Amino acid sequence: MDKREKLLEILSPVLAVVAAFLVGGIFILIIGQNPLFIYGKLFSGTLGNPYGIAQVLFKATPLIFTGLAVAFAFRAGLFNIGAQGQLYMGAFLTAYLGFTLVNLPGFILIPLCILGGMIGGALWAAIPGILKAKRGAHEVITTIMMNFIALALTNYLVARHFHAPETVHTQAIAFSARIPRLSTIFPGLSGSPLNYSIFLALLACFIIYYILWKTSLGYELRAVGLNPFAAEYGGINIARSTILAMAISGALAGLVGVNYVMGYKYYFEQGFSGGVGFMGIAVALLGRNNPIGVILAALLFGLLSFGGLVINAYVPKELVDILQAIVIIFVIASSRPFREYLMRLKKRTLARGEQG
Amino acid sequence: MVREIAIEMRGITKRFPRVVANDNVDFGVYKGEIHALVGENGAGKSTLMKILYGLYQKDSGQIFIRGREMDISSPSVAISQGIGMVHQHFMLIPPLTVAENVVLGQEPRKGKIFNDTKKAIQDVERLSKKYGLKVDAQAKVQDLSVGLEQRVEIIKVLYRGAEILILDEPTAVLTPQEVEELFNIMRSLKEEGKTIIFITHKLKEVMEISDWVTVMRDGKVAGIVETKKTTKEELAKMMVGREVLLRVEKNPPQIRGVVLEVKDLEAVNDRGLSALRGVSFKIRAGEILGIAGVEGNGQTELIEALTGLRRLIRGKVTLWGKDITNASARKILESRIAHIPEDRHKRGLILDYSVENNLILGSHYRPPMTKGPRLNFKKISENALELIKRFDIRPADKEIQVNSLSGGNQQKTIVARELSRHPQLLIASQPTRGVDIGAIEFIHRKILEERDKGEAVLLVSAELSEVMSLSDRILVMYEGKIVGEVEPKKTSESDLGLMMAGAKSSDQVIRQSGDREFPDTPIS
Numbered sequence: 001m002d003k004r005e006k007l008l009e010i011l012s013p014v015l016a017v018v019a020a021f022l023v024g025g026i027f028i029l030i031i032g033q034n035p036l037f038i039y040g041k042l043f044s045g046t047l048g049n050p051y052g053i054a055q056v057l058f059k060a061t062p063l064i065f066t067g068l069a070v071a072f073a074f075r076a077g078l079f080n081i082g083a084q085g086q087l088y089m090g091a092f093l094t095a096y097l098g099f100t101l102v103n104l105p106g107f108i109l110i111p112l113c114i115l116g117g118m119i120g121g122a123l124w125a126a127i128p129g130i131l132k133a134k135r136g137a138h139e140v141i142t143t144i145m146m147n148f149i150a151l152a153l154t155n156y157l158v159a160r161h162f163h164a165p166e167t168v169h170t171q172a173i174a175f176s177a178r179i180p181r182l183s184t185i186f187p188g189l190s191g192s193p194l195n196y197s198i199f200l201a202l203l204a205c206f207i208i209y210y211i212l213w214k215t216s217l218g219y220e221l222r223a224v225g226l227n228p229f230a231a232e233y234g235g236i237n238i239a240r241s242t243i244l245a246m247a248i249s250g251a252l253a254g255l256v257g258v259n260y261v262m263g264y265k266y267y268f269e270q271g272f273s274g275g276v277g278f279m280g281i282a283v284a285l286l287g288r289n290n291p292i293g294v295i296l297a298a299l300l301f302g303l304l305s306f307g308g309l310v311i312n313a314y315v316p317k318e319l320v321d322i323l324q325a326i327v328i329i330f331v332i333a334s335s336r337p338f339r340e341y342l343m344r345l346k347k348r349t350l351a352r353g354e355q356g
Numbered sequence: 357m358v359r360e361i362a363i364e365m366r367g368i369t370k371r372f373p374r375v376v377a378n379d380n381v382d383f384g385v386y387k388g389e390i391h392a393l394v395g396e397n398g399a400g401k402s403t404l405m406k407i408l409y410g411l412y413q414k415d416s417g418q419i420f421i422r423g424r425e426m427d428i429s430s431p432s433v434a435i436s437q438g439i440g441m442v443h444q445h446f447m448l449i450p451p452l453t454v455a456e457n458v459v460l461g462q463e464p465r466k467g468k469i470f471n472d473t474k475k476a477i478q479d480v481e482r483l484s485k486k487y488g489l490k491v492d493a494q495a496k497v498q499d500l501s502v503g504l505e506q507r508v509e510i511i512k513v514l515y516r517g518a519e520i521l522i523l524d525e526p527t528a529v530l531t532p533q534e535v536e537e538l539f540n541i542m543r544s545l546k547e548e549g550k551t552i553i554f555i556t557h558k559l560k561e562v563m564e565i566s567d568w569v570t571v572m573r574d575g576k577v578a579g580i581v582e583t584k585k586t587t588k589e590e591l592a593k594m595m596v597g598r599e600v601l602l603r604v605e606k607n608p609p610q611i612r613g614v615v616l617e618v619k620d621l622e623a624v625n626d627r628g629l630s631a632l633r634g635v636s637f638k639i640r641a642g643e644i645l646g647i648a649g650v651e652g653n654g655q656t657e658l659i660e661a662l663t664g665l666r667r668l669i670r671g672k673v674t675l676w677g678k679d680i681t682n683a684s685a686r687k688i689l690e691s692r693i694a695h696i697p698e699d700r701h702k703r704g705l706i707l708d709y710s711v712e713n714n715l716i717l718g719s720h721y722r723p724p725m726t727k728g729p730r731l732n733f734k735k736i737s738e739n740a741l742e743l744i745k746r747f748d749i750r751p752a753d754k755e756i757q758v759n760s761l762s763g764g765n766q767q768k769t770i771v772a773r774e775l776s777r778h779p780q781l782l783i784a785s786q787p788t789r790g791v792d793i794g795a796i797e798f799i800h801r802k803i804l805e806e807r808d809k810g811e812a813v814l815l816v817s818a819e820l821s822e823v824m825s826l827s828d829r830i831l832v833m834y835e836g837k838i839v840g841e842v843e844p845k846k847t848s849e850s851d852l853g854l855m856m857a858g859a860k861s862s863d864q865v866i867r868q869s870g871d872r873e874f875p876d877t878p879i880s
C-alpha cells in the first residue's frame with residue numbers, strides 16, 4: 001500500500017460518515033424538520049456539556065470491547081459474529097463471582113470478576129474456534145448458534161436460579177466488586193454511570209495493538225488471516241492460532257460485563273446488552289479493524305446512540321437508527337474492494353467521455 | 357511483397373505511481389505473423405498489451421489498427437476491432453459448460469428471450485474443429501485441465517471474431533506436451549491469416565514458433581529482430597543487457613552420506629484419491645536429485661509430505677537416520693529442511709506482508725528474530741538488509757509489500773529466505789516458474805552453490821531442461837510411483853519425456869541407449 005492508498009484508507013471512513021450525515025439530513029427534511037437545527041441539537045446535547053460527553057463515553061465503552069473483539073478476530077481471518085453470546089456468558093460469570101464471593105476484599109474481587117468475564121467470553125468463543133480448527137465448521141454459523149444458546153442459557157440461569165425476587169435480574173454484586181464512577185472525582189459528570197471501565201477499554205486497545213503488531217504471536221495470527229496456506233508452510237499451527245484468536249476475541253467481548261455489571265447496574269439482567277455485540281461488527285468495520293479506528297468508531301456510535309435520546313423530542317428516535325444504518329452502508333461502500341471497483345468504472349466512463 | 361500491417365503502436369508511454377511501465381514504446385506487427393514479445397519481469401510487456409486491449413489507458417502515444425488510428429478506450433472497442441486477449445489467469449466460470457462459457461455475454465438467441473443452446477454448441481464445435489482445438493463443447497469447465505481451459509479461452513476470443521490474438525504467457529502453466537499442442541493450434545491460426553502476439557520467458561519457444569521478436573527492457577524497446585536471423589544468446593543479451601549463461605556450468609558432485617531416505621510413502625491428494633503409491637528413494641549430501649514427471653503425478657503430494665504439509669498414510673521418512681515421518685512443518689523447518697514451494701503466491705509468500713516480514717517466515721517465533729514474546733525489529737531489519745543485498749532483490753526496500761514486486765523478485769525473496777536457513781536439505785519445487793532468464797540463471801547458480809557446499813538438493817520441475825541441466829540423478833515419477841532412475845548425461849530429453857508419459861521404463865532406456873552419447877537422438 002503506498003502513501004496515497006493509506007491516506008485514502010483513513011480518509012474514506014471519514015468521508016463515509018460525512019456522506020451519511022448528508023443523506024440523514026434528507027430524511028430529517030422529509031420529516032419536516034430543519035437538519036441544521038437537529039444536528040445542532042445532536043452535537044450540543046452530546047458534546048456540548050460534560051454530562052453529554054460522559055454519556056457518549058459510557059455508551060462507547062461496551063462498543064470498544066465488542067468492536068475490538070470483532071476486529072481482532074478479523075485480523076486473524078475469523079468472522080466472529082458471536083460477540084453477543086460471548087458477552088452474555090462473560091457478564092454472567094462476572095456477576096456470579098461478584099455476588100457469590102462477597103467476603104473477598106475489593107483488590108482481589110475486582111480483578112477476579114474482570115478475569116471471570118474474560119474467561120466466560122473466551123471459553124464460549126473457543127468452542128466455535130475448536131469446531132472450526134478440528135472439524136472445519138464455519139465460525140459464522142457456529143457463533144450465531146452460540147449466541148442463541150448463550151441468551152437462552154443466561155435467561156434460564158437468571159430466571160430459575162439466581163434472580164432477585166420479582167425481577168429479571170440477579171441479586172446485586174458485593175460492594176467490594178463495584179467499580180467507581182468517574183463522577184466521584186469529577187462532580188460535573190454526576191448522573192452519568194461512566195466508570196473506570198473506559199480506561200480498561202482503552203488499555204485493551206493498546207494491548208491488542210501491541211499483540212498484533214509487536215509480538216510474534218501477532219505475526220502468526222495476522223499471517224493466518226492473510227494467507228493460511230503460507231502460514232502453514234511457515235510452520236504456524238493453524239488450529240492453535242484459530243482457537244487462540246477466538247478465545248482472545250471472546251475474552252474482549254466478555255469484558256462488556258465489567259462496564260454494565262460492575263460499573264453501572266451492579267447486577268446481571270436478562271438481555272441487558274441490546275445489540276452491543278452486533279454493533280461491534282459495525283464498529284470494527286468502520287474502524288477498519290484497527291484498535292485506534294475502533295475507539296473512534298465506538299465514539300461515533302456512542303454519540304449517535306446517546307444523541308438519539310437528545311433529539312428524541314424533535315424527531316422520532318428511529319431517525320438515529322436510520323442514521324447509524326446509513327453510516328454502516330456508506331462505510332461498506334467506501335471499503336477498499338468496493339473503491340477499486342468504482343475506480344475501474346470511473347476510468348471507463350472517463351475514457352468514453354474523451355472519445356465522444 | 358508489401359505486407360499488411362495489423363497493428364502499430366507509436367510512442368506509447370504509461371506511468372504508474374512508482375514506475376514508468378512503458379516509455380515511448382514503438383511496437384508493430386504484420387498481419388498473419390506470430391510476433392513474440394519478450395523481456396525481463398517488469399519490463400512492461402503485459403502493460404503494453406493491456407493498453408492495446410483497452411484495459412489500461414495510455415498516457416501518450418498513438419495506436420493504429422490496420423492503418424487507422426484508433427482510441428481503444430475499453431476492451432469492447434478492442435473486441436470490435438478484432439483484438440482478443442488471453443490472460444495468464446483465466447476468466448472462466450467453472451460450473452458452466454465450455455459452450456456456455458464461450459458464448460457468455462453474446463449468447464445466440466432463439467426468439468427474444470431464450471438462449472439457443474444448440475447453436476452455441478454447434479458454433480463452438482465448428483471453431484474447435486477448424487483450428488484443431490479438440491475441446492468437448494458440453495464438458496463442464498471445472499472438469500478440464502489447465503491446458504484445455506486455455507483452449508476454451510482461445511475459442512472464446514475467436515468466437516468474438518478476433519483477427520489479432522494476444523497470448524500473455526500462455527505456456528507458463530502448460531506441460532511440455534501441452535505446449536506442443538498449443539503451438540500446433542497457433543500454427544493453424546496463422547495459416548488462417550490470424551495475427552498472434554505471444555508473450556513468453558522461454559527463448560526456446562520464441563525460436564520455435566515466432567516470426568519476429570520484440571524485446572523490451574525497463575519499459576523501453578531494446579530491439580526488434582527477425583527470429584531466423586537471431587539466436588537465443590543474442591535475445592538473452594538484449595533482454596538483460598549483459599551476457600547470460602544459458603547453460604549451467606557444473607562441477608562434478610562431491611557426494612557424501614545419505615541425508616534423506618524415504619521408504620514406501622503413501623498419501624492421498626486433496627480429493628482423497630491415492631497420490632503416492634509406495635515411493636522410495638535416497639538423497640545424499642552434495643548431490644542434486646531431480647524428479648521429473650508430468651504435473652499431477654504425485655510430485656506435489658510428495659513434497660508436501662516431506663515438508664509436514666500433508667499426512668502420510670504409510671511409509672517412513674528419515675533424516676540422517678532420524679525418523680521424521682509426519683513431523684510438523686515447524687519440526688521440519690527446525691531440522692533445517694528448506695523448501696521453495698511450487699506456488700509462490702499460495703504457499704511461499706504472504707503478499708500483504710513487507711519483504712522483511714516475509715524474510716522471517718518460519719523463523720519469526722524464536723531468537724534472534726524475537727526477544728521474549730516480542731519481535732526483534734532490529735534483527736529483522738538487519739536480516740532483510742543483508743538478504744536483499746546478497747540476493748539482489750529489487751527494489752532494495754525492506755518495507756515494500758511483496759505484492760508490488762515483480763514475479764522474479766518475489767521468487768528471489770523466497771530463495772533468499774530458504775537459503776538463509778542454512779539447510780542441510782533443500783527442496784526446490786518449480787524454482788524458476790514464471791521468472792525471467794536473468795533470475796533463472798541466478799537461482800540456478802544459487803542451487804548449485806548449495807550443492808557444492810555439501811547440501812542435499814531435491815529438485816522438482818516440470819521444465820525438462822531444468823531438471824536435465826541441474827540434476828546429478830533423475831527419478832521419473834508417474835502415477836504416484838517412481839518408474840525409473842536415469843543419469844542426465846546418458847539420457848535424451850525425448851526419452852525422459854517418454855518415461856514421464858509412462859511409456860518406457862528406465863531399463864529400456866538404458867538398455868537401448870547403452871553408452872551412446874546424447875543429447876537428443878530419438879529412439880524409435
Ligand SMILES: Nc1ncnc2c1ncn2[C@@H]1O[C@H](COP(=O)(O)OP(=O)(O)OP(=O)(O)O)[C@@H](O)[C@H]1O
Pocket residue numbers: 372373374375376377395396397398399400401402403404760761762763764
Ligand atoms: N496496475 C499497476 N499499478 C502499479 N504498477 C504497475 C501496475 N501494473 C504494472 N505495474 C508496474 O509496471 C511495470 C511493468 O509491469 P508489467 O506487468 O507490464 O511487466 P511484464 O513485462 O509483464 O512482467 P512479467 O514478465 O513479470 O509479467 C512493473 O514495474 C510493475 O510493477
Ligand SMILES: [Mg+2]
Pocket residue numbers: 401402403524
Ligand atoms: Mg506480464
